[in-house]
Amino acid sequence: MTAGSTEPRTKRVALATSGARAATLAALQSSSQRDKVVHTVFISMMLIALGLALLGLVSLIVFMAIEGGPRLQWELLTGVPSTISPETAGFRTAILGTLYVIGGVVLLIVPLGVGAAIYLEEYADSTKWWNRLIELNIQNLAGVPSIVFGILGLAFIVRGPISIGFVAAAGSLTLALLVLPTVILAGREAIRAVPPSITDGSLALGATRWQTIKGQVLPAALPGILTGIILAVARAIGEAAPLLLVGAVTFVTFNPKFFADGYSTLPVMIFQYANRPQEEFRILAAAGVIVMLVLVLLMNSLAVWLRDRFERRW
Amino acid sequence: MKLRFRGLVALIAALSLVLAACGGDSEETATTGATGSDTTTTEDMGDGDSGGELTGEVRLDGSSTVGPLSEVAAELYMAQQPGVRVTVAISGTGGGFQKFCIGETDANNSSRPISDEEIEICTENGIGFDFIQAANDALSVVVSADLPVECMTVAQVNQIWGAGSTVLTWGDVDGLDLPEDVASQPLTPYGPGSDSGTFDYFTEEINGEVGNIRNDYIDIGEDDLAAVRAIEGDPYATGYIPFSYYQEAGDAVKALAIDDGNGCVEATPENVSNLSYTPLGRGLFVYFSDSALARPEVLDFAEFYIDNAEEIAELAEFVPMTADQIEEQRAKIAALVGG
């Protein structure tokens, strides 16, 4: 290499580089002023949008708190419905009814939902038409309006083939079918997130499919599955429409039983109270809404905490 | 460790909530009796086993008008007979009869007499029944207190509300003699939906046929008070609502007197009780099935209902039956108990 031939090339490269830099800078700088304005406008639009959503949430909570404030006492939780004296009426039977119904829902969706999710992710051959049909089916069911499940419950569970009458178990079954797709979809996401290396490693060491699932996949997918169950339960707690059709009776002053006639749940009772003319019932309904909101907040916090606590990074 | 601790706390919290709830059971009877003037009524209770040894259940369903009445009866009854579970559902008079006639309920709260079609269904399913009258009720035609109309004939109400009605302003109603500024105002009709017993009764009595009604009225659904609120907001609106809601309504609305051929009869509790407020006065009934009445707790409940009909009607703010009507019902029950 001769010293003389590199010198002009380096100079040429240096010239080219500085020329490019100048051009880029010119291109960047020329729009930076306009950029700033657009950026500010955009950010404010987004913050307004977010603000509106949060404002809606906050104003609902505040409004209900003000409306229902006068009745926020312990009697709200321990009192029974009363038409004679709404000032001392409470939601005890509705809360117990909700607990029974939701208890039944959980008993149903955990095995069925997790089972279906495991099958679809681990066992199902997705080229077979019946497996594809099941997948499609579940995704469709997730979007069916809740009132249609009410019709289903009335026709098939309360009357029809299953025929258990207007009992809490019917409410459980109806709601379980409603939220099952949510659990299955969440479970599938959770199981899918477990790295294949874990599964493969287990199988390579001689474990059977089920042993692998039980010992490796499920524990790893547990937080996601739990979150799905909690969100499904939170949704089921707030549902009123399907239960209106399967007989969540208004006026129940005794504690409900699973297979005995006569139960009510919190959202249904709130709805019925809100339809009454007397002012005290309106306050009672608003107070009931606050109880529900507290419940929802608790469940959501539980879900978030679970997610944070158990989140594993692969 | 952390998880277990929190889980334990949650478990304890849940358990204590359940325990508190169950503990509330024994206080319940006391609560019902301890509210102000209700104390005397609970103690004044008429016949009906005050021994409290009956057990079983009584399932009522039906009208949303009669429902609150039965709920009061149920509350008072369960204070005396805590072993009996009385439930009151509200599926509407017709929906309730549906369940009643296939044996799903023991009794149906009804704001109208059972229809022929419903009797057929009951017979088909082998359900015999009897009924008691629980209270009197009426429908009031309400307008704004400021409207210069006090009385309407049935024909005028029919003209406003019938199918094919062409009444769009207050001036379109024949024979009202209104000042020009009122006559030119649009008449806005509010009424309950076709699911309501009130709707059935009104259309049949005023327009001659159930379901015969103009198709441009504003449907207020289940919320009878919505008509009152509407009139409070619009002085030229009108609607028809159960009498008990009118009594709750306050001074902004007034009920029109109705002329059924015998002069204007005002909508007052007296006129409803003495049956002069026609044709919009009605009885409220509870139908019991024979198989249910064969059970001691149901019969006892029916007896209790009649014996305490006045107190129940007052507490629920309905128009009570006249003494004669109550005697009639008492005789009916006595026959049932005897036979």
Added chain:
Amino acid sequence: MLDTPMAASSAGADVRRSLEAASPRYGEKAIKVFLFACAAISVAVTVAIVISLFVPTFSFFQEVSIVEFFTGTLWAPAFSNASFGVLPIVVGTAIVVVISLGVAIPIGLLSSIYLSEYAPAGVRRVIKPALEVLAGIPTVAIGLFAFWFMRPLAESLLPFLTWQGPFSIGVAAVAVGLLIVPVITSVSDDAMRAVPMSLREGAFALGASKFEVSTKIVFPAAISGIVAAVVLAGSRAVGETMVVLIAAGAGNPRLTFDPTKGVQTMTSFIAGRATGDIATGTIVYDTIFAVGALLFISTLVLNMIAIRFVRRFREVYE
């Protein structure tokens, strides 16, 4: 011993044989069957829904002409001069969908762009759960809020509009819009976060501003997911019952496009009729199933469309 190939391979075969399962593992098969049954229940549910809806619908259409049902403009099944034109309540549902999406799309998309592209991690950690709380609020509560608070507020803010009575489908639709914002934000957020960082980084390196990257790179890249989000939200709006039942009332039998009035939707009709006064087995009662079938088919179509779009965005980036 293993010095000849033959000996080695036969020894290998011994090892191989001993790795095979000693027994045919019936337990495994039983588990697989049980799990399949769990999944197949969903098919049973759909079949049950179809039967419970379509059998009475079939007998309904023996009495009522399909043409009248789909083209009539007067919905008064229980009146003495009954009329079975379903358009008024279909239009009611349509009003809810249009207005609620009109509210939810700008709020939802802008919020999700912010959360996905702009928000610092701390803000995101607070806002995401807040939106999930919004998603979890019982619809009864939202309906009562719309009826007790939003409607009077709307009337006092806009007194020149033709309010009548205490119900308004427009107000109910705005409340439904608020309700479906979390649907749009969560699905769009997923879609936008699935866009690889490399696309963004490339654009930044070429001198694009954050605004340009968000709107011209990420948004179009995530478009199938975003469309899916909008369609899912629309489907949710179609199926919403309690909010419209409480706040939109039952309107009147005539067809109207006026959002200030109370108007019935397909869902509030079903809820009202099924809990109301009419006797089962009559044509009037069967309207529940006919409208229910229509509702089911509409949400089915919307969901199929959404699934198509979700699949597209999943395929591209996962």
